[in-house]
Amino acid sequence: MxxxxxxxxxxxxxxxxxxxxxxxxxxxxxxxxxxxxxxxxxxxxxxxxxxxxxxxxxxxxxxxxxxxxxxxxxxxxxxxxxxxxxxxxxxxxxxxxxxxxxxxxxxxxxxxxxxxxxxxxxxxxxxxxxxxxxxxxxxxxxxxxxxxxxxxxxxxxxxxxxxxxxxxxxxxxxxxxxxxxxxxxxxxxxxxxxxxxxxxQGPTFAMGLAKGLLNRSHNAALEEALEREAAAQALLFQTADHAEGVRAFHERRPPEFRGS
The missing domain is CATH 3.90.226.10 (2-enoyl-CoA Hydratase; Chain A, domain 1)
Incomplete structure (x- = not known):
């Protein structure tokens, strides 16, 4: 454009x-x-x-x-x-x-x-x-x-x-x-x-979800914040970036995130 x-x-x-x-x-x-x-x-x-x-x-x-x-x-x-x-x-x-x-x-x-x-x-x-x-x-x-x-x-x-x-x-x-x-x-x-x-270079998808959670934090009760975090984390547990982060931790090297 x-x-x-x-x-x-x-x-x-x-x-x-x-x-x-x-x-x-x-x-x-x-x-x-x-x-x-x-x-x-x-x-x-x-x-x-x-x-x-x-x-x-x-x-x-x-x-x-x-x-x-x-x-x-x-x-x-x-x-x-x-x-x-x-x-x-x-x-x-x-x-x-x-x-x-x-x-x-x-x-x-x-x-x-x-x-x-x-x-x-x-x-x-x-x-x-x-x-x-x-x-x-x-x-x-x-x-x-x-x-x-x-x-x-x-x-x-x-x-x-x-x-x-x-x-x-x-x-x-x-x-x-x-x-x-x-x-x-x-x-x-x-x-x-x-x-x-x-x-x-970070985990873009996770950062996007974190941004949304932080932006809404002022309007959320504690119970809401905990539930939103749980829902986001359940989704992120399935991602390639999470798997890469765990591998990198065990291999003692910097992670190579792909943003997904």
Whole structure:
């Protein structure tokens, strides 16, 4: 497939999605939404892809929603439809059964911060900046930020970030737990690729199930969590990767997982 607002490349087991609308700081335009809606299912359906990197070109990772697309605003029904139809891809991103690394190269505000939060791991450039800036235009957080932000930083800190709508640096994102690691700008993609490569060598199917269990853990009672774990483990006991892991353990060597 060809894409207008992003670059998509696959190298070995790693897929890289790079937003490339530098003229609008990689804002979430209709073109980018359309491309994300197509590329994420493509990644899901390709068994050769075992890890994903999402990044941006130029000064921004993603500068949030496109105010030009909103224009003069919407009526209630039209606004609800615009948001519901324009954010379906977020569920696809958050539930991809493969590890997703956000390589935040620059500005990640509004929906850009939401996208980073929906990924599994965030590595940030020292020059990256973040912000839940929706309040600056009289809106609430969207693109699943109200789901992910409190889970990452806690409810009180999430409220402060949303109410203040302030921009904060990569060092604070690290302290808040939004970023796992902050690295020099020139090292960002090397760090992201190294992490994605390490993830890609793991048992992809098991990692996908583990991701789903962890994502639902906040909404699960203890009994539910135990039952979900048991069901997943019963399935994984039958896999080639589990058998390989057991063999490697007994043979005292690193396992060679195939992702199945």
């Amino acid at each position: 060809s894409y207008k607002a992003l670059e998509f490349a696959v190298s070995g087991p790693i897929a890289t999605v790079a937003f490339n609308q530098e003229h609008v700081l990689n804002a979430l335009t209709p073109e980018l939404v359309a491309d994300l809606s197509r590329v994420l299912p493509e990644i899901r359906q390709n068994p050769e892809i075992r890890a994903v990197i999402i990044t941006g070109r130029g000064r921004a990772f993603c500068a949030g929603g496109s105010l030009q697309s909103i224009g003069e605003g919407f009526g209630p029904a039209e606004g609800h439809r615009y948001m519901s139809e324009g954010t379906r891809w977020v569920h696809e991103l958050a539930t991809l059964p493969k590890p997703v690394v956000a390589a935040v190269n620059g500005i990640a505000v509004g929906a850009g911060l939401s996208i980073a939060l929906a990924c599994d791991v965030v590595i940030a450039s020292e020059k990256a900046t973040f912000g839940a800036v929706f309040g600056k235009v009289g809106l609430v957080p969207d693109v699943a930020m109200t789901y992910f932000l409190p889970r990452v930083v806690g409810l009180q800190r999430a409220k402060e970030l949303v109410f203040s709508a302030r921009i904060f640096p990569a060092a604070e994102a690290l302290a808040l737990g939004i970023a796992l690691k902050v690295v020099p700008e020139e090292a960002l993609m090397d760090e992201a690729r190294a992490m994605a490569q390490a993830f890609a």
